[in-house]
């Protein structure tokens with residue numbers, strides 16, 4: 366427990382860091398080539414503005430983390446925790462990043478997330494789901510609402526590997542980036558607890574760890590921060606569930622897609638296009654992508670029907686639909702639909718070859734392959750079996766068809782749903798929820814399951 370230490374000033378921070386490193390002033394002098402006298406002056410607060418080089422030598426000798434180096438620099442500049450606090454909690458209240466486009470659909474999910482964030486006892490929430498399904502976008506909207514409505518400061522930390530890292534010790538660093546640097550370090554199991562705790566203290570704050578995909582457990586320092594700062598809430602977005610007590614997981618499925626056209630409309634000819642967009646966020650979003658990419662295409666019934674079927678073939682996954690729309694520069698809507706049905710992974714990455722998404726990282730096809738590859742053998746085998754069933758099975762039907770116990774099927778379906786590989790379908794007329802395997806992963810699931818057979822045969826022989 367360190368919250369009482371509050372090492373705000375340079376002298377206190379240097380002393381605490383040296384003690385943390387477990388060395389004496391003399392040893393530090395030997396390691397850093399800074400004189401013992403200079404170190405003593407600094408630790409006793411007689412010198413408050415050392416040269417940057419002196420600080421660099423001391424930090425290097427004590428092997429300080431980025432966050433601690435930043436804290437030292439901030440302390441020298443007089444911009445220590447107090448300034449960070451003013452910036453984060455002052456009149457301007459730190460806002461979350463502004464989204465570039467309007468949120469489509471997600472009314473229920475947003476309501477549920479914001480009401481959980483508004484309650485006192487829910488302090489650790491994870492939005493979990495498939496790559497590109499819209500976790501970041503939803504978290505952004507929820508954070509904006511909290512910020513606007515409740516005036517809650519938001520510390521938004523991009524945890525993805527592509528996030529720009531905080532400036533090095535010699536670079537300049539704003540209080541805000543120091544804050545996110547500490548939070549990133551802490552979430553990865555490094556230092557930053559003292560610094561963050563001294564800034565946040567008892568203030569209502571929302572810390573968002575966006576793209577915190579390193580599972581399966583959250584680090585003890587992060588949990589300690591929640592313990593120390595009793596009005597802090599942590600919202601995580603992740604592709605892999607974090608199994609940590611007290612962490613409430615909110616599985617986020619793709620946008621709802623329209624049901625297949627009934628057989629009495631062969632080819633869907635009689636179904637008016639408007640009925641396919643009304644209340645269908647996936648179609649609405651896909652149409653907006655198509656309109657952006659191909660403004661020359663007239664959004665008549667025929668196009669709307671094709672777009673609706675494409676969005677269904679791509680399971681209503683926003684990132685997949687956005688990338689697929691880019692293929693309309695080379696393909697007709699009908700061609701795109703054919704590919705989306707048969708080999709959807711061929712169009713889930715941008716036609717330009719960019720990895721897509723918000724600024725690089727891995728392509729979606731590769732991420733889907735990885736999501737299926739990461740599954741344990743049990744759920745992987747089940748996913749293979751389920752991918753052969755037509756959409757709309759219930760857990761009991763699946764168990765009967767697979768000669769498995771309903772309990773084991775339910776458990777594995779839950780694991781698959783958390784990762785977004787299986788979705789719940791709308792409508793529970795007979796009381797039993799209905800499910801379907803995502804079209805995007807059907808083939809991958811079958812291939813993975815097939816690769817398991819020899820191993821199973823080996824065990825049973």
Ligand SMILES: Nc1ncnc2c1ncn2[C@@H]1O[C@H](COP(=O)(O)OP(=O)(O)OP(=O)(O)O)[C@@H](O)[C@H]1O
Pocket residue numbers: 466467468469470471494495496497498499500501502503576602603604650683684687722723
């Ligand atoms: N409901 C929505 N309305 C409009 N655009 C959306 C919606 N959901 C997602 N998008 C857009 O789709 C893209 C992918 O969404 P997002 O980045 O939120 O996915 P993610 O689940 O966080 O993916 P990852 O696991 O890769 O981080 C983004 O460009 C995002 O703005």
Ligand SMILES: [Mg+2]
Pocket residue numbers: 500501502575576602
């Ligand atoms: Mg994300």
